[in-house]
Amino acid sequence: MSNRSYGILGTGALGGYYGAKLQRAGLDVHFLLHSDYEHVCQHGLVVESPDGDFTLPRVNAYQDAAKMPPCDVVAIALKTTQNHLLPQMLHSVVKDDGVVLVLQNGLGVEAEVAEIVGSQRVIGGLCFLCSNKVGAGHIHHLDYGEIKLGEYTPDYSPGGITGRMRQIANDFENAGIPIQLAEDLLLARWQKLVWNIPYNGLSVVLNATTDELMADSHTCTLVKQLMDEVVAGAKACDRIIPDSFVQKMLDYTLKMKPYRTSMKIDYDEKRQMEVETMFGNPLRIAKAAGGNLSQITMLYQQLKFLDARNRHN
Incomplete structure (x- = not known):
């Protein structure tokens, strides 16, 4: 069993699904929530999926990133429109030797995060997932779910496949999440x-x-x-x-x-x-x-x- 801890910034259709799968597999997961905080504290997270429905009655839920423990891997699952909040979130929630996993859409998103935590601590993640949040703390997974991981480099030159990518991939795969490793993030x-x-x-x-x-x-x-x-x-x-x-x-x-x-x-x-x-x-x-x-x-x-x-x- 991995002893890596995971922080999930944004517990919506994407972060809620992947974080719940990781916790269900026995990993130490901490969830940042906004409007769903009170509900999830009382009722946990519910995931409906063609792979099997499940409920996590208790999760480590936080409304303030400053109250989260420092984690080995911090997954950014916020919409990119919320990235202006990251400078005040990331410094406290990611360990000094931890990494930030950017699970966001678009191009150039890793560069924004690298300005906050340093380029050597950033990994990009591309999610091929059909999932919706249908209620407070309630995720409906429809299809797919694979994540493609790639190391970030300042000029987006190919970063190769690293040991820490393989470690994170193992955690996700043990949780039933398909992973591909990409040598070239761009x-x-x-x-x-x-x-x-x-x-x-x-x-x-x-x-x-x-x-x-x-x-x-x-x-x-x-x-x-x-x-x-x-x-x-x-x-x-x-x-x-x-x-x-x-x-x-x-x-x-x-x-x-x-x-x-x-x-x-x-x-x-x-x-x-x-x-x-x-x-x-x-x-x-x-x-x-x-x-x-x-x-x-x-x-x-x-x-x-x-x-x-x-x-x-």
């Missing part, structure tokens, strides 16, 4: 955007779930065109994504259960959307490298308009 981030950019963006602009986007020939063509632009953005950054990967993402989504994306949920709940990390940052990075992503630029501008209007109505 390539892995661009690969994740192949799915995130078309489905998150179009789900908001067109008010559609993933299955609806895939059922229509016009939107299916648009999804493919946006994926191809992501591939072009990666190529501008000297990262090659093969056509077979694009096809794999399309095939996965066809088989996926009908899904309302995280960005669509944020929009529907009138919360700020992760437009900058998921769209703005990739566009700026690709442009600096000489890329021209015109369709993604149009989608980004539409989302900026919708986000501003949605939150001020």
Whole structure:
């Protein structure tokens, strides 16, 4: 049994699911909560999953990161729109020799965290998970669940596969969470955007779930065109994504259960959307490298308009 302790910053659809799985496997896990704090203190966490439902009647719950014990691994599962809170959270909750696991969407998110704790203490994590929070302390896992881990380096050069990546991977795998280890975090981030950019963006602009986007020939063509632009953005950054990967993402989504994306949920709940990390940052990075992503630029501008209007109505 591993003696590593885990801190989960953000106990929502993602952090709640992975943290609950880790605790269920016997690991020492500490959860930071906001609105669900009182409920989870009294009732614990409930996870519904096709892999088997379970309840954790008691969890280590905190409303203030300063009251959490220093942990060996701190997983950031907050929305990137909350990253302005990280400077006041991270210094107390991560051990001096601990690592921060950034389980967030988009591009450039590790660099923000590295400015707080140092680049040598940051690992990126890309979550391929269909999960929703359906009530206080209540997570509904629909499909998938794999995490891809990659070491962060200041210039996003390939960091290789390290011993600490393998240790964390072992903990997650023992908890029933599939893990892949990536030698090149930047390539892995661009690969994740192949799915995130078309489905998150179009789900908001067109008010559609993933299955609806895939059922229509016009939107299916648009999804493919946006994926191809992501591939072009990666190529501008000297990262090659093969056509077979694009096809794999399309095939996965066809088989996926009908899904309302995280960005669509944020929009529907009138919360700020992760437009900058998921769209703005990739566009700026690709442009600096000489890329021209015109369709993604149009989608980004539409989302900026919708986000501003949605939150001020």
